[in-house]
């Protein structure tokens with residue numbers, strides 16, 4: 586069994602508001618706020634900030650909150666779709682930066698990456714392989730965004746969130762339910778192609794392209810099904826959920842999910858207004874912020890659900906514990 590022993594986050598210093606975007610784009614604060622719930626996002630300021638530095642910052646905060654040092658970490662997993670280089674992995678670069686020795690690897694499941702990572706880590710704990718795992722969700726999708734594409738630039742922000750996961754004998758701890766799902770035939774509705782792609786011209790820039798309406802529909806349908814199936818398999822009723830931590834992509838998606846699952850809207854935590862969609866970082870940043878405010882109580886039932894490019898989606902259920 587394992588529990589979340591520490592949480593942390595790191596966000597770029599540069600704030601880009603809706604009004605900043607409206608200065609050069611045919612958009613406005615009213616449209617962005619009412620269609621998405623987003624008011625501002627954080628964007629990498631310069632080359633001193635990137636997916637690795639954000640990951641390391643979030644990791645250090647999580648380790649500090651858990652009273653763990655580099656020598657205590659047995660494995661590093663980074664969920665990211667925006668590494669600064671293909672090889673070695675972001676996790677290797679973070680481990681080296683923090684002086685952590687041992688296995689380190691990345692997971693690319695786009696915005697579902699943190700939930701996929703949680704289930705992978707859960708598998709390692711089920712095999713009693715490690716005492717402490719550092720799991721980070723980090724993305725800098727601004728590096729893939731065409732700043733003149735109003736349908737995507739308004740949505741995405743950069744950031745990183747991290748958790749330390751620690752072994753415990755508590756029989757109530759650990760994953761109470763998991764669902765990892767996806768549909769690869771939907772890949773074209775949200776993608777970034779790079780120069781290795783056969784249909785990309787040499788030296789063309791890589792931009793994120795998205796069919797927003799389709800992604801919206803798939804997200805609502807698949808998230809509803811994934812959460813319902815996972816709750817069902819764990820024999821848990823919607824009313825027994827204390828907190829819903831959904832991927833922060835659009836507040837209207839979160840509203841629709843709560844309505845369909847008959848879960849009180851107040852239980853669905855949000856911070857999308859401040860950060861936009863930070864991809865694999867959105868759930869761990871949200872978790873870190875709410876933990877910082879001491880809003881979780883011992884034994885609270887947390888449901889995590891991510892969805893994103895691939896398409897990928899998935900749910901993990903676990904209880905919050907203050908101590909081992």
Ligand code: UT7
Pocket residue numbers: 611612613616617620621696735736739795796797798799800801804834835862864892893894
């Ligand atoms: O991690 C997963 C990542 N992606 C998502 O979760 C995206 C899911 N989809 C969405 O969040 C929404 O589909 C969007 C926010 C992207 C778009 O909202 P929508 O309500 O689906 O708008 P729409 O695409 O249907 O566009 C409605 C209108 C269009 O104009 P017409 O054709 O009705 O004249 C767009 O051209 O709004 C226009 N529009 C904008 N207007 C002002 C599109 N983007 C903007 C904009 N500002 N930024």
